[in-house]
Amino acid sequence: MTNDSGGQLFGPLIEQAKTGSVSLNVEPETFLTLDKALTQRKTEIQAIQKLVQHVHNHENWGMGEQSSVLTSAHTMVQRLRDKGSGGANNAYDTLQDHWKTADELQTLFRTICDRLQQTDSEFATKLRVAQSKTGEVA
Helix, strand or coil, X not given: CECCCCCXXXXXXXXXXXXXXXXXXXXXXXXXXXXXXXXXXXXXXHHHHHHHHHHHHCCCCCCCCCCCCCHHHHHHHHHHHHHHCCCCCCHHHHHHHHHHHHHHHHHXXXXXXXXXXXXXXXXXXXXXXXXXXXXXXX
């Protein structure tokens, strides 16, 4: 997700997290849960993007779009395809913006988690215990 000037929305927070300027009071399990949820969100977005690509690439809509007489059918089909991908405000690009936002949030939370591990031995120990229980790595 970008701000009005085209820069990353969470970029400054990520940089602050790298330097230790962002503080949170969060249990380690929360980072694991957030990371898993954001990974799932990104996977779901990509699955939906594949579906809207099918809309864009669909050949025969059965609306008479192949007929030279039914020009409005051809126009409707083209608009549906454009909404799937390629046109203004299309679903694919909108979903890509959502994916970028989820990815940026995930980077922010991972950066904060990494920083906490480096500076807080108690947090690092709790995180290792939580990871061993779930079999996950943040």
